[in-house]
Amino acid sequence: MIMKENCVIKTENLTKEYRLGVIGSGSLRHDLQSWYAKKRGRENPNQKIGVSKYSDSDRFLALDSLNLEVNRGERLGIIGSNGAGKSTFLKLLSRVTAPTEGEIRFRGRIASMLEVGTGFHPELTGRENIYLNGAILGMSKAEIAAKIDRIIEFSECEKFIDTPVKRYSSGMFVKLAFAVAAHLDAEILIMDEVLAVGDAKFQKKCINKMRELAMRDDRTVLYVSHNMNTIRQLCSRCIVLEQGKKIFDGDVENAIKIYLGNDSINTVSVDYIDQYKEPCKRNDIELLRAEFYEKTDNRFFDNDAMTLRLIWKNKAEISNLCLRIEVFDSHRYPVTAFVTENFYSGRCGDTASMRFKLDISRIVSGGYSTRYVFYNKENPNLGFENVEIAAGLGFTKITPNMNENPWQKSWGSIYMDEIETEN
Amino acid sequence: MKTNDITVVSSKRGLFSVNLKELWNYRDLVVLFVKRDLKNVYKQTVLGPFWIIINPFLSSFIFTVIFGMIANISTNGVPQFLFYMSGNILWSYFSSCFNRAGSTFLANARIFSKVYFPRLVMPLSGILYNSITFIIQFAMFMILTVIYCFTGDNVHPNIFILFLPLIMLHTALLGTGVGLIVSSLTTKYRDLNVLVSFGLSLWMYVTPIVYPISQVPDNLRSLMLLNPTAPIIEAFRYAFLGSGSVNTIYILISVSVTAVILAFGVLVFNQVEKNYIDTV
Numbered sequence: 001m002i003m004k005e006n007c008v009i010k011t012e013n014l015t016k017e018y019r020l021g022v023i024g025s026g027s028l029r030h031d032l033q034s035w036y037a038k039k040r041g042r043e044n045p046n047q048k049i050g051v052s053k054y055s056d057s058d059r060f061l062a063l064d065s066l067n068l069e070v071n072r073g074e075r076l077g078i079i080g081s082n083g084a085g086k087s088t089f090l091k092l093l094s095r096v097t098a099p100t101e102g103e104i105r106f107r108g109r110i111a112s113m114l115e116v117g118t119g120f121h122p123e124l125t126g127r128e129n130i131y132l133n134g135a136i137l138g139m140s141k142a143e144i145a146a147k148i149d150r151i152i153e154f155s156e157c158e159k160f161i162d163t164p165v166k167r168y169s170s171g172m173f174v175k176l177a178f179a180v181a182a183h184l185d186a187e188i189l190i191m192d193e194v195l196a197v198g199d200a201k202f203q204k205k206c207i208n209k210m211r212e213l214a215m216r217d218d219r220t221v222l223y224v225s226h227n228m229n230t231i232r233q234l235c236s237r238c239i240v241l242e243q244g245k246k247i248f249d250g251d252v253e254n255a256i257k258i259y260l261g262n263d264s265i266n267t268v269s270v271d272y273i274d275q276y277k278e279p280c281k282r283n284d285i286e287l288l289r290a291e292f293y294e295k296t297d298n299r300f301f302d303n304d305a306m307t308l309r310l311i312w313k314n315k316a317e318i319s320n321l322c323l324r325i326e327v328f329d330s331h332r333y334p335v336t337a338f339v340t341e342n343f344y345s346g347r348c349g350d351t352a353s354m355r356f357k358l359d360i361s362r363i364v365s366g367g368y369s370t371r372y373v374f375y376n377k378e379n380p381n382l383g384f385e386n387v388e389i390a391a392g393l394g395f396t397k398i399t400p401n402m403n404e405n406p407w408q409k410s411w412g413s414i415y416m417d418e419i420e421t422e423n
Numbered sequence: 424m425k426t427n428d429i430t431v432v433s434s435k436r437g438l439f440s441v442n443l444k445e446l447w448n449y450r451d452l453v454v455l456f457v458k459r460d461l462k463n464v465y466k467q468t469v470l471g472p473f474w475i476i477i478n479p480f481l482s483s484f485i486f487t488v489i490f491g492m493i494a495n496i497s498t499n500g501v502p503q504f505l506f507y508m509s510g511n512i513l514w515s516y517f518s519s520c521f522n523r524a525g526s527t528f529l530a531n532a533r534i535f536s537k538v539y540f541p542r543l544v545m546p547l548s549g550i551l552y553n554s555i556t557f558i559i560q561f562a563m564f565m566i567l568t569v570i571y572c573f574t575g576d577n578v579h580p581n582i583f584i585l586f587l588p589l590i591m592l593h594t595a596l597l598g599t600g601v602g603l604i605v606s607s608l609t610t611k612y613r614d615l616n617v618l619v620s621f622g623l624s625l626w627m628y629v630t631p632i633v634y635p636i637s638q639v640p641d642n643l644r645s646l647m648l649l650n651p652t653a654p655i656i657e658a659f660r661y662a663f664l665g666s667g668s669v670n671t672i673y674i675l676i677s678v679s680v681t682a683v684i685l686a687f688g689v690l691v692f693n694q695v696e697k698n699y700i701d702t703v
Contacts, residue, residue, distance in 0.1 A: 095539035098697035
């Protein structure tokens, strides 16, 4: 395999296969039994009934012939749903486990942070752990000694540096661990979503540090994350993995679009018949179906209007029905709600179909889930009376960045109008 | 390491492709692991590092009472306590090297699943750590030996004490070699652990620890000396106490057995290391 001068990582046909289910029996007696039976041409006494002997289905390709070249100084983002093979790829690269087939070549040293503070010992002080962790990541003692002041400064843990790390908060722990990794002399830096634990300020600092390493010192950074904002801020190139295969390689924004589209599956309608719904006290109506009207996917760009059609059946006389559509972000945190009151009255047994126009232009980019709550407010003393609650259709909002400064998830999920200034 | 060195990771790995240069690059890590262990083993104990000294004294005392006074096993005129202590410290050095190497994969599964460094760093730091404890215990033993010498007991240290470093190396490598094999096997078969701890104590009793080899019936003696640990103990006792005898042939056999076991251990370890994390 030939590597170009500028290429730092090259993989060819990289494949990793896992066997599903129980591997071996874990006990020598059973394995010997199986081996003996096999040798004598008998049936394996430990074979599970109904499981064919060597079915292909119990093999699982976590990574399926991946070919990739990464050049010096690139900041490569790796995204994909859970189980897409991201972590397997990083594990192979960091040599934690060996590939089943194929080959990786890389130039220089790889420092991998698959986990925060690997090898940190709780009883040792922060300073001692810097040395230990640095050495685990491949630095020599002299190298660490030359950099320890900068590491401590970056970690913002000066005050506690001679305290055992078992007394650290999880945030301090992350900061210290990241500080060590960020100061490695390794040519290639691998990060598996380790920034998720630090506070927003520190996350920003880390991202800037990694950018700086890549841009000024020509280091190569590989970064796996589910947080599209950090991917946007850090990466110069992005690949999307799906079921062990690379389905996209290139521009970050396009990669994110593809990933988000894949992630929330192109569901544009849902039928509620026989589906479990949250039970409520009153079952006056039964929701049958929800759909995005005249849509082929659930992505909404920029100012696209969202038209939702709901079909339900009245199980009693309905008057002054109200509807609330609640929106949650990917962490199930409530974002906002759309409300319409007293919009419908109908007789028992009727089936109703109505369209609702929702203005979601203020909602920032990301994946969202929804919930439909039908309620009644007839009796003012009872407050809201739920008639029907159902999990709604999810949607993905995609808004291109309008200015240099992209919207941070930590700012919230709703855009506000620009500030009017007055003298 | 130069920035342009190319590393190849592939599914195949040569039988003996142990990268010694890489291991050397990680020497600081070996030292740091030893330091970590020294700091932590006796945390939250009353007597702390004194246990290193107390341990051999206690067990030698028990041996003296049981095997010396009650069972009345001869020690060839050597003061009983000294005799048992010599066997005791060397055997505990051997068995702790064995245990450290033997638990490499299982005890370090967490760290091994997250970061790469040459896995042999772990058993190596084990050897170093155990050597330090051994040297401390040995110093105590030496002091006792000198005291016994002056009181005119039957103790005759001789020029062979210069071989101590070789005896230590031999013991450590044998223990580690067997340990590496066990470590590789236990990743798959956990029940081996039970067998191993039983086997280890059995091994101690077929090694002349609690009795001198001269007490063994003639027809069994040469068979017992084929046990690779037996000639080491004999050589150690001969050098420091002047008791027993040293037979070069048995020592050579022991050295060759050690070499074979170590080579096989490293080979198996090296093969298991690349994928064990998927199945552990």
